[in-house]
Amino acid sequence: MQKDLTTGSVFKNVLYFSLPYLLSYFLQTLYGMADLFIIGQFEGTASITAVSIGSQLMHMITVMLVGLAMGVTVGIGRAVGAHDERGAGAVIGNAVTLFLAVSVVLAAVLTALVQPILSIMSTPAEAVPGAAAYLTICFIGIPCITAYNIIASIFRGLGDSRSPMYFIAVACAANIALDYLFMGALHLGPAGAALGTTLAQGISVAVSLVVILRRKSGVRLRKSDLLPKKPVTGRILRIGVPVALQDGLIQISFLLITVIANRRGLTDAAAVGIVEKIISFIFLVPSSMLSTVSALGAQNVGAGKHDRAARTLYYAIGISLTFGAIVGVLVQFIAPNAVALFTTDAAVAAAGGWYLRGYIWDCFFAGIHFSFSGYFCAYGRSELSFLHNILAIVLVRVPGAYFMSKLFPHTLLPMGLATAAGSLLSVLICLIAYTLLKHKGTFGGRTA
Secondary structure, three states: OOOOOOOOOHHHHHHHHHHHHHHHHHHHHHHHHHHHHHHHHHOOHHHHHHHHHHHHHHHHHHHHHHHHOHHHHHHHHHHHHOOOHHHHHHHHHHHHHHHHHHHHHHHHHHHHOHHHHHHHOOOOHHHHHHHHHHHHHHHHOHHHHHHHHHHHHHHHHOOOOHHHHHHHHHHHHHHHHHHHHHHHHOOOHHHHHHHHHHHHHHHHHHHHHHHHHHOOOOOOOOHHHHOOOHHHHHHHHHHHHHHHHHHHHHHHHHHHHHHHHHOOOHHHHHHHHHHHHHHHHHOHHHHHHHHHHHHHHHHHHHOOOHHHHHHHHHHHHHHHHHHHHHHHHHHHHHHHHHHHOOOOOHHHHHHHHHHHHHHHHHHHHHHHHHHHHHHHHHOOOHHHHHHHHHHHHHHHHHHHHHHHHHHOOOOOHHHHHHHHHHHHHHHHHHHHHHHHHHHHOOOOOOOO
16 A cells, blocks of 8 residues: 655656546546436436536535645655654544544534525525535535545555545446436435435445555554644644645636626536536646645655655656647647537537637646645645635636626637636746745755
8 A cells, every 4th residue: 555656767656646646536527427417317407406506516625625635645645755654643643533523513514504505606496405405415424525535645645546546436436326326216316416425435435444454554553643633733734724725715716707707698608617627627637746746745855855856846747738738739629629519509619619729728837836736735835835826816817807708708718818827827936936945945955
């Protein structure tokens, strides 16, 4: 289960770790789409809308939990790199205690706030009962979702990105089977979709616990490790909280851009919605680079091998730029056809094609700043990742999309380019921060 990523070819280690992570993201994306696809086969518009709204909210919560768990991956990775088994055990034990408490509190609070949340989201009246049932069950199941993500973060901190891939594959298969049972055979509607999702996560957690018990990781967990230790918990939160807040605000920015598009009319609203789904797949590569650099970088920082941590960053940027350039150029020729795969409306396909042509360059620039974000997290400086993302959202991404929408009412291309401009600002901030801190020795002799 434990793999030393501080030796051997840096490039091979990047590929070894990132490919399973990429597949995990792909499966997680399919997992998230399964409920919506299957309920569309058995239920009407109200149920589809209920699951769409509920799954969107659950995606935001899951993304924030994954961000918070980044502190666990980095903490374990640095301990493993330093061959500090006691330190790794302390991080694992404190993570279990911390996230158990967080998940229970979060489940209780959100379950009590289901109706106010649906009101804030302006849920159509016909979809409220289904959305309430979906969210209530999913909120109660938050401990299962949290448990999976913590287990995955522990494995990745130990250098193992393959096991979480297998766990999410189990969850994905179980979710599809349970969805057809609950929504198809038993006709439980949105409640059935939520039951399938929650039980599938529980099955995945059970399988992962069996794997943990049967394998030897080289890290012993003592009862004392489960007792909260302020320095250990503090380090987890110091890295994880900025990433969680950053990811949550990014999701909110996407919602705001969707609102801007919705105000332009049904055609543009549909076009933007379809392109967001396409981009979610394309962004799997840049997203995998963030997690790869943070995990590999953390081990090398723990081992004092700062040159290898830097080379991990450079290789990740190189892979991201290559992928971004190829996809960016290709999309210029196939954009309308790509959108047409999701709609038979020629006007929507045309509008979406222009939006995708501009938006795709966000992937090119995002690969760079995602890699830097992973590097900053490896050194315990996740506040830098939070800073550049928030500045990009507040200064460029959202206001840029708004003004481009007003200035160019007949095309979505400028709105798409505005999102890319936000990532470009993030890249510039990352380069400045990296250069200054490298000069000060933060990414060399001293580690924060």
